[in-house]
Amino acid sequence: MAGRSRSGRSRAACLLTAAVTPLVLAGAGCANITVQSQAPASSAPASSPVATSPAAAAPCRTAELKIALGPGGVAAGTWAALLEFTNQGKAACTITGFPGVAGVTAAGAATPATERSGTMDGLDTTGTPRVTLQPGQQAASDLAGSDNPSSGDCPPPYTELQVSAPGDSSAVTIPAYLSELSGHLPSCSTLDISPMHPLADFAIFGQ
Known part of the structure; x- marks a missing residue:
């Protein structure tokens, strides 16, 4: 019993030595015990949070706007x-691009507006x-x-405007009365x- 105890203690000592200094130990009771050296597990750096820009606001819809x-x-x-378009x-x-606009006479005839990307009266940008x-x-x-008519008299004025937000097929009808003209457009x-x-961008009108 005493011999077995010494042998067990000797083998334990060999394993402890090998764990501290990875070697192939032989002799002195360490019968060819091979302990493989293991590199410490590399802890992968925690992934940094990916910066994401906040979701872009949705396009303005006609129903959400006061025009x-x-x-x-x-x-x-x-x-x-x-x-003017107010977000309600x-x-x-x-909102970007051209709104849908048509002038409507009292008889119901509608004429779409022409899109112009250059400067206009009241817009220098x-x-x-x-x-x-x-x-x-x-x-x-x-x-x-x-x-100012090119010849003769002007056709009947526009009494209403049909207007939609850019990219939206839904339109609203608003009065086409301009106080500076004291009448309809x-x-x-x-x-x-x-x-x-x-x-x-519309400084000409004090905005």
């Missing part, structure tokens, strides 16, 4: 007015910005035309419409 004909001006046979929703939305509207904020488009020429811009 109205705003301030305008008349000069040298032309007129221009702001077509509960979340931010983005070019480009097609993407405008993010928080609830209650506004963007606008410049609507312009002429009150003349139909002496085609209507011109600009892309949507922040109100700050």
